[in-house]
Each structure stands twice: as C-alpha cells, then as structure tokens.
Amino acid sequence: MPGGKFFMKILTLLLRIPIAIAIRKVIARIWAAARPTAEKREPNEAGVRAGDALAWAALSAAGVAAAQLATRKTAEGTYRVVTGTEPPPPPPSRAQKKAAKKEKKQQAKQDAAKAKA
Known part of the structure; x- marks a missing residue:
C-alpha cells in the first residue's frame, strides 16, 4: 500500500x-495497592x-x-483489518542500528585487507 509507513x-x-x-x-492502581502508605x-x-x-521508577519503566x-x-x-495487508516493519532499534553499523565497519575492514593482499 502506498503511504503504508505514514498510515x-x-x-x-x-x-x-x-x-x-x-x-x-x-500503574496508579498498582502503586496504590503495593504502597498504600507511600504518599x-x-x-x-x-x-x-x-x-x-526506585519502586516507582521500575513500575513506570514497565x-x-x-x-x-x-x-x-x-x-x-x-492496519491488517483496515488495509487487508501486512503492516510495514517497525523501525530498527538503537541496538539494531549500532549492530548494523558495526557489521558494516567490519566488512569495510575486511574488504580493505583483501584489496591490500
């Protein structure tokens, strides 16, 4: 579908x-149940x-x-119901971007080493 990512x-x-x-x-209900006296x-x-x-930070993060x-x-x-097609993949995470960059860098080093040999 054109514009699938935008949609x-x-x-x-x-x-x-x-x-x-x-x-x-x-979260507010869980907090009230877990820590009823903590104002x-x-x-x-x-x-x-x-x-x-710390407990509030952990609960908030979850x-x-x-x-x-x-x-x-x-x-x-x-998206599936409205369009009848599969949605576009989610954007890569920071960790995925970092891993791809590292892999690309290693590939460039290998290519440079092959060119020297």
Missing part, C-alpha cells in the same frame, strides 16, 4: 493516547524514601514498555 505512524499516534491513559491508570514517589519530591522512588508494546501490536492489528 502506520498515524494509527500509532492515534492509539498511543488512549493506551497511555489506560496504562497510567493501571511521595517522585525522586525530586522532598522527603521521598529511596525505596519508594508501564512505558507495556504501552509501547500494546500501541504497536494494536496498530498492527488495526
């Missing part, structure tokens, strides 16, 4: 908002305990990862 970006953007709101509410959780708040700040995964999977499913 996928639009779907992802539209789905990200309600999914983020839902995940934020779930402060942000690291920059005065009087916050280190354990509470929520961000869950929101990203849910957004991508929901957008892919919606």
Whole structure:
C-alpha cells in the first residue's frame, strides 16, 4: 500500500493516547495497592524514601514498555483489518542500528585487507 509507513505512524499516534491513559491508570492502581502508605514517589519530591522512588521508577519503566508494546501490536492489528495487508516493519532499534553499523565497519575492514593482499 502506498503511504503504508505514514498510515502506520498515524494509527500509532492515534492509539498511543488512549493506551497511555489506560496504562497510567493501571500503574496508579498498582502503586496504590503495593504502597498504600507511600504518599511521595517522585525522586525530586522532598522527603521521598529511596525505596519508594526506585519502586516507582521500575513500575513506570514497565508501564512505558507495556504501552509501547500494546500501541504497536494494536496498530498492527488495526492496519491488517483496515488495509487487508501486512503492516510495514517497525523501525530498527538503537541496538539494531549500532549492530548494523558495526557489521558494516567490519566488512569495510575486511574488504580493505583483501584489496591490500
């Protein structure tokens, strides 16, 4: 489908908002259940305990990862339903880009060594 990447970006953007709101509410409920007496959780708040700040950071990070995964999977499913085709692949991660760059550099070194020989 022409413009498939653009359509996928639009779907992802539209789905990200309600999914983020839902995940934020779930995280708040989990926090309230796990630490009902902890009023402060942000690291920059005065009087916050280190354990509470670390637990909040871990819970928040898990929520961000869950929101990203849910957004991508929901957008892919919606793309399939709307277009009847497979969605475009996700963009490469930083680690994938770094590995590809390293591999390209090693290949260039090997090619240079073969040219010398």
